[in-house]
Amino acid sequence: MPSIVETPASQGSGASPKRAVENEFSSNIHVTTGAVQSNSYRDGIAIGFRQLWTMLKRNTILQKADTSRQLKSNYHPEPWTLPGIDNCQGRTPKDPCINVMFTPDTAEIRQILTTANKLNQAREPAVNLNFENAMTDVNTLPSSTLGMVPVPDGQFIYNYTLTNPNVTRFGIEFSIVQGPPKNYAYQTWFNFTNAANSTDPFGDSLLSFTRAIDEAILQIAEGSSATLLATLKDFPLVPPTLASDEVVSSLGAMFFFCSTMVIFICVLNQIVTEKELHLRHSMQMMGLKTLVYWLSWWLSNALLVLVNAVIICGFGIAFGFTVFSNSNFLALLITFFLFGLSMVTMAFWITTMVKASRTAILIGIFLFIIGLLFESMVFSNSYVGYIWYDSGTSVVAKYVLMFIPFFNFGKVFLDMSLFATGRLDILTETYIPGPGFHWSDMYNQIPTSYTPTYNAERTRHPDVPAPIQSWYFMLMNIGVFAILTLYFDQVVADDYGNKRHPFFFLDPSFYGFHFRKKLTGRDWIAAQETDKAKRDSRRKKMNKNHELPCEDEDDDDVNAERLLALDPSFETQARICNLQKIFQESAFRKSPLDKIAVKDLCLTLQEGKLLALLGQNGAGKSTTMNMLSGLTKSTGGDAMFYGLSMNSEMAEIRSMMGVCPQHDILFGDLTAEEHIQLYAGLKNVPKHEIPRLAEERLKAVRLWQVKDKLSHTYSGGMKRRLSMVISTLGDPKIIFLDEPTTGMDPTNRRHVWSFIEKFKQGRIIILTTHSMEEADILGDRICVMAHGRLRAIGNSIHLKNKFGAGYRISLVTDPSNTEFVKSQIESRVPDCILKDDSAGALLYQFPPTSMSSIPRLVEWLENNGVTSTNVHPLIQGYGISQTSLEEVFLKLIRDANPDGYQGYETVKKVVDEKPESESTLRNRGSNNNQ
Numbered sequence: 001m002p003s004i005v006e007t008p009a010s011q012g013s014g015a016s017p018k019r020a021v022e023n024e025f026s027s028n029i030h031v032t033t034g035a036v037q038s039n040s041y042r043d044g045i046a047i048g049f050r051q052l053w054t055m056l057k058r059n060t061i062l063q064k065a066d067t068s069r070q071l072k073s074n075y076h077p078e079p080w081t082l083p084g085i086d087n088c089q090g091r092t093p094k095d096p097c098i099n100v101m102f103t104p105d106t107a108e109i110r111q112i113l114t115t116a117n118k119l120n121q122a123r124e125p126a127v128n129l130n131f132e133n134a135m136t137d138v139n140t141l142p143s144s145t146l147g148m149v150p151v152p153d154g155q156f157i158y159n160y161t162l163t164n165p166n167v168t169r170f171g172i173e174f175s176i177v178q179g180p181p182k183n184y185a186y187q188t189w190f191n192f193t194n195a196a197n198s199t200d201p202f203g204d205s206l207l208s209f210t211r212a213i214d215e216a217i218l219q220i221a222e223g224s225s226a227t228l229l230a231t232l233k234d235f236p237l238v239p240p241t242l243a244s245d246e247v248v249s250s251l252g253a254m255f256f257f258c259s260t261m262v263i264f265i266c267v268l269n270q271i272v273t274e275k276e277l278h279l280r281h282s283m284q285m286m287g288l289k290t291l292v293y294w295l296s297w298w299l300s301n302a303l304l305v306l307v308n309a310v311i312i313c314g315f316g317i318a319f320g321f322t323v324f325s326n327s328n329f330l331a332l333l334i335t336f337f338l339f340g341l342s343m344v345t346m347a348f349w350i351t352t353m354v355k356a357s358r359t360a361i362l363i364g365i366f367l368f369i370i371g372l373l374f375e376s377m378v379f380s381n382s383y384v385g386y387i388w389y390d391s392g393t394s395v396v397a398k399y400v401l402m403f404i405p406f407f408n409f410g411k412v413f414l415d416m417s418l419f420a421t422g423r424l425d426i427l428t429e430t431y432i433p434g435p436g437f438h439w440s441d442m443y444n445q446i447p448t449s450y451t452p453t454y455n456a457e458r459t460r461h462p463d464v465p466a467p468i469q470s471w472y473f474m475l476m477n478i479g480v481f482a483i484l485t486l487y488f489d490q491v492v493a494d495d496y497g498n499k500r501h502p503f504f505f506l507d508p509s510f511y512g513f514h515f516r517k518k519l520t521g522r523d524w525i526a527a528q529e530t531d532k533a534k535r536d537s538r539r540k541k542m543n544k545n546h547e548l549p550c551e552d553e554d555d556d557d558v559n560a561e562r563l564l565a566l567d568p569s570f571e572t573q574a575r576i577c578n579l580q581k582i583f584q585e586s587a588f589r590k591s592p593l594d595k596i597a598v599k600d601l602c603l604t605l606q607e608g609k610l611l612a613l614l615g616q617n618g619a620g621k622s623t624t625m626n627m628l629s630g631l632t633k634s635t636g637g638d639a640m641f642y643g644l645s646m647n648s649e650m651a652e653i654r655s656m657m658g659v660c661p662q663h664d665i666l667f668g669d670l671t672a673e674e675h676i677q678l679y680a681g682l683k684n685v686p687k688h689e690i691p692r693l694a695e696e697r698l699k700a701v702r703l704w705q706v707k708d709k710l711s712h713t714y715s716g717g718m719k720r721r722l723s724m725v726i727s728t729l730g731d732p733k734i735i736f737l738d739e740p741t742t743g744m745d746p747t748n749r750r751h752v753w754s755f756i757e758k759f760k761q762g763r764i765i766i767l768t769t770h771s772m773e774e775a776d777i778l779g780d781r782i783c784v785m786a787h788g789r790l791r792a793i794g795n796s797i798h799l800k801n802k803f804g805a806g807y808r809i810s811l812v813t814d815p816s817n818t819e820f821v822k823s824q825i826e827s828r829v830p831d832c833i834l835k836d837d838s839a840g841a842l843l844y845q846f847p848p849t850s851m852s853s854i855p856r857l858v859e860w861l862e863n864n865g866v867t868s869t870n871v872h873p874l875i876q877g878y879g880i881s882q883t884s885l886e887e888v889f890l891k892l893i894r895d896a897n898p899d900g901y902q903g904y905e906t907v908k909k910v911v912d913e914k915p916e917s918e919s920t921l922r923n924r925g926s927n928n929n930q
């Protein structure tokens with residue numbers, strides 16, 4: 001401890017006492033602090049150990065004190081007056097019972113029991129126990145309460161108490177060995193449970209009974225040499241197998257609900273994935289009917305649900321669950337089947353509103369959890385399970401519950417399990433087997449004995465309907481969900497924006513009744529013109545506040561094609577008139593900013609003449625194909641194929657149409673041959689023809705060798721070839737091929753080209769492509785689109801001549817002759833353009849206007865070229881080439897994009913040039929401020 005002392009130094013220096021204290025203190029502190037620092041760690045451990053030791057000592061002392069106090073009380077218990085044995089009680093207070101069963105029945109044992117009875121009489125309360133007739137049958141129940149009953153042996157006591165729980169109060173099995181010394185041994189059987197004849201070993205009655213027997217033996221054996229051995233044994237309990245049965249009956253609805261819900265989630269996933277991959281659309285384009293589509297899914301899932309129901313019922317019976325073994329098999333099977341079907345149909349309905357499979361699975365899991373909680377909480381006991389049927393429950397709640405399949409399933413399963421598995425009587429703890437669930441029970445209202453009294457004050461019983469009602473509700477669920485599926489499938493917009501009017505079902509044409517007169521070709525064309533005029537005036541009105549960019553004039557050929565398409569006297573197999581597609585920015589209103597993907601397209605199509613559609617990305621080619629194939633609804637105009645209108649008779653057109661969409665329409669888990677079988681089936685190709693067709697077509701596109709491989713193992717080019725072949729099934733008169741050769745190697749592409757070339761006879765084929773070579777080779781007519789409009793149309797030569805730069809001639813001469821050769825060429829073709837002149841190599845361009853002069857020039861080149869006689873020719877060599885289609889295409893695209901083509905569809909000028917609104921500017925300003 002630092003000490004405060006006055007040192008001589010402090011005194012001498014005249015320092016204040018405070019300073020002296022500080023100095024002293026601080027010097028001491030220094031030492032002390034050092035000592036504390038060096039010892040604190042060790043001291044800390046030492047202190048810890050010391051504290052631990054102290055606490056251990058304290059605990060030992062406390063424990064010793066506690067034990068000695070307990071021992072003291074055990075050694076010297078409080079005195080206790082033992083009561084006598086009172087009368088037994090049966091399963092219920094009214095039921096007769098047996099007080100004592102004893103064995104063996106000898107005079108000596110009767111003497112012991114008589115003495116014990118007498119000794120018992122001396123206590124309060126006491127019952128007088130008489131000897132009764134012997135009992136030998138374990139199934140005999142007493143008709144009145146019995147005193148002391150002789151029985152054959154200990155095994156009988158075991159069996160009897162097991163068969164008839166809570167009937168017997170005590171059993172006593174003697175084993176007396178005659179001495180000397182004589183040994184009195186006995187075993188007392190007692191009821192260990194808290195019910196009815198409870199003989200709680202720590203309570204009074206068991207002690208009273210053994211005490212009475214012990215005293216009786218001591219009294220009888222008094223004066224002789226004897227030993228006494230008393231043991232205790234509890235009666236057997238209800239076999240443990242009942243426990244699992246109890247779980248199945250109370251939570252079965254939950255367990256069995258799970259297997260059906262797995263099917264539910266799978267259905268959601270399968271159908272939405274099919275939609276997501278556009279496989280459903282492709283099948284519809286190939287003629288698949290909506291009703292057939294749903295019915296096929298429904299039937300295949302019905303089979304799955306049936307198998308699931310059979311497996312559940314089979315396993316339930318095999319494992320011996322009473323709810324299965326004690327119920328009518330057919331009733332159980334129908335219950336599981338109807339539940340499965342209603343969940344499957346509910347899944348169908350959900351799929352109509354979901355577009356992504358991931359969302360579908362999440363919804364499935366969510367409903368699974370909700371259902372699981374529902375089944376486990378509501379239908380795990382009859383109290384909550386039946387509370388909904390009370391007159392006090394709101395009618396709305398009842399109706400809402402009716403529409404939930406798992407509510408109806410839970411209810412009927414609860415009914416069955418209550419009948420089948422019986423119940424444990426709470427009062428007597430006795431298992432009372434159920435009467436079993438019979439077919440007739442489906443029609444009977446649930447008896448009030450099964451429906452708990454749950455309102456103590458008003459003691460109401462819910463009026464629980466017959467189980468069959470839940471079946472009716474499940475059937476109703478199936479019907480309602482099926483109707484909702486078909487309705488939502490029509491009115492919810494698909495990926496292509498197709499949807500019907502919410503009241504489409506009021507239109508007689510939906511049911512196949514067409515009261516409107518079919519238009520003749522002339523009237524149909526007139527209608528298209530009127531329609532276009534209306535559209536134009538509407539659009540003008542809407543755009544009056546927006547300055548639209550000036551559109552350049554249509555090309556002559558395009559105008560001529562328009563006139564031809566709108567000329568009723570022109571005979572052709574198909575024509576497209578003023579076809580238009582606008583993708584709206586907002587689902588609710590039209591706006592000048594809506595995307596015009598295709599604008600007033602007019603075309604004529606002839607059999608045997610393939611039309612190749614070229615255009616930059618986003619030009620509107622696929623949208624045109626989608627409209628023509630019925631995948632997307634047009635927003636204006638129409639097309640007529642063989643006298644059938646695209647807008648109103650698409651179903652008929654589809655029967656003669658084949659489509660190879662831009663994205664492959666293949667099922668990963670089907671082989672090439674199975675695809676042919678599927679789509680040929682949809683196209684109604686005669687069954688016997690399908691194998692021949694498959695071989696012929698697959699060989700043509702070189703897929704025959706891999707016909708048995710699953711399509712997901714195919715390369716991109718192979719998938720494209722298969723999609724192409726599919727579009728040709730069913731001998732279609734109209735074929736749409738949207739970029740059919742994308743991703744194919746040159747060899748296979750040529751095979752496909754030759755296949756298309758042969759196939760186009762007698763058919764209308766429209767093909768879109770980005771390959772100029774493909775268009776050049778296959779296209780009888782080529783049209784180029786840009787920004788949704790037709791820019792040029794004609795055959796390859798015509799387009800090259802019209803839009804190309806003409807011919808190019810390159811030649812080589814001796815540099816000394818260059819000027820002479822130039823003068824000769826320019827005199828023969830005055831409007832030629834010299835493009836290159838270097839070291840005797842000349843490159844000339846001849847515009848299309850100079851076409852007539854070219855033969856003369858070629859003749860002169862030939863005469864002055866290398867021949868067998870002329871070894872030093874003026875012209876050492878020359879070559880002539882025409883402008884390629886690619887150059888024509890690039891020129892047209894350049895013309896259509898005066899501001900430069902970025903490689904993608906530019907946003908409409910009107911958007912670019914739209915003046916920034918005040919609010920936008922304000923927002924920008926505030927963002928900058930931030």
Ligand SMILES: Nc1ncnc2c1ncn2[C@@H]1O[C@H](COP(=O)(O)OP(=O)(O)OP(=O)(O)O)[C@@H](O)[C@H]1O
Pocket residue numbers: 495496497583595596597615616617618619620621622623624905
């Ligand atoms: N569902 C849609 N919603 C909005 N705009 C769309 C939709 N489908 C297409 N478009 C737009 O319509 C225009 C034409 O698209 P389309 O797919 O027909 O072009 P394309 O000529 O087939 O292009 P590509 O050669 O790239 O296939 C594009 O600007 C595109 O962005």
